[in-house]
Amino acid sequence: MIVLLAAAVLGIAVAACGPTLRRPAHDNYAVRVEQERQQALAIAAEWERLRRLDAIAGRMRMAASGLCAETTWWSGFRLADLYSYGDFMPSASRRAGLSEVPELNVVVPGSPTARAGLKEGDSILSINGARPPRGKEAVRSLMETIVRAYRSADPSLRISVLRGVRTIDTVVTPEVACSHAVDLARSAETNAFADGVNVFVTTGMMRFATDGELAFIVGHELAHNVLGHIDATRANSLIGALLGGVIEGLTGAYGMTDTGAALGGLAFSQDFEAEADYLGLYLHARAGYDIDVAKEIWRKLAIESPANIDFALTHPTTAERFVALDVYAKEIRRKQAAGRTLAPEGLR
Ligand SMILES: [Zn+2]
Structure with a gap:
């Protein structure tokens, strides 16, 4: 009896939750067309973020190249073809303009590639005489040719x-750059991180930060790598964490989710964080950015996450980081005024 009564109650509940409105039907074909359009928009948005x-x-x-132990060459372009976005969106890739032949999908304005007269959308016939094979290995093969040249x-x-x-035949003369590459991480979190080798900036951070702030954040993460704050074993586990989607990074407790908190042991010490801010601001100055802009990121992040204003676990508080950056900026300005080399004190 009790069971029957429960079933009756459940039945009523289910009925009450069911759809009752008579919506006009939509066309599944139109949905597929729209999917393709949205995928093409996503590809275009990714290129815009990568360009920036x-x-x-x-x-x-x-x-950073003068302060970096290992350097490489930088040309300022990226390659993509029909296979760059996986088999799941070939028609969207075509709509975005991609084909079987690899093309320059990103050319940074003012970069060695732009100065050589190359443009986005140019299809690669050959690099240093090597023609890319047809098919899925084309971009990888060209990248290998480039690495060999470098x-x-x-x-x-x-x-x-x-x-x-x-x-069009041209010669790109790359420039010396610090060897630590910088790439985009698809995550809504407002964060950035270093794994000892590379630097990653989330799409969430790209939305949040101005160009000047973003430059400081890249400088901070580069500094972690330059200063060897992460050893190889840790780097491996960090890459594992990255693939898991969340990792401790720039914003410490602020950016942490449960997964991040579980990885708390991987967090940098407060001293390492302060050191990365210090070298990071020097890199910011060396790159010709306004060093007074950098500190504003800590006020912005404080507004997002007020708990970090006076609570510090793995990272200095946002207030301390703001004030410290102001002091570092004064030291840099004194050196600029005296015409001295812009290098942090104590860098080996
Ligand atoms: Zn850091």
Whole structure:
């Protein structure tokens, strides 16, 4: 009896939750078309973010090259083809303009590639005489050619492209840059992190920060790598954490979710954080950014996460970081005024 009564109650509840409105039907084909359109928009938005991030990161990595143990070459372009976004969105990739032939999907304005006259959308015929194979290995094969050139005595790239019906042959002369690459992490979290080798900035942070603030954040994470704050074993576990989606980074407790908190042991010490801010601001100055802008990021993050204004676990408080940056900026200005080299005190 009790069971029957319960079932009756449940039945009523389910009925009450069911749809009752008579909505006009929509077309599944229209949904598929819209999916493709949204995927193409997502691809275009990603290129826009990469263009912005690469412009800032390139400038910071070149500025860091004199203080960085290992350097490489920077040209300021990215390659993509029909396979870059996986098999799941080939028609969207076509709509975004991609084909079987790899093309320059990002060319940073003012970069060595832009100065060589190359443009986004140019299709790669060959690099240093090597033609890309047809199919899914094309971009990887070209990247290998580029890496070989960068490791050789002559890092310049002889690039032949097709633009419309015109073939253009040019030479890109790359510039020296700190070897730590900077890339985008697809995450809504307002964060950035370093894994000892590379630097990652989340899409959430890209939305949040101005260009000047973003440059400081890239500088802070580069500084962690330059100063060797993360050893190889830790770097591996951090990469694992990154693949898991969340990792301790720039904003400490602020950016942490449960997963991040579980990885608390990986957090940098407060001294390492302060040190990364210190070197990071020097890199910011060397790259020609306004060093008074950098500290504003800590006020903005404080507004987002008031708990971090006076609570510190793994990172200094946002208030301490703001005040410290102001002091570092004064030291940098004194050196600028005296015409001295912009390098932090005590850097080996
Ligand atoms: Zn940090």
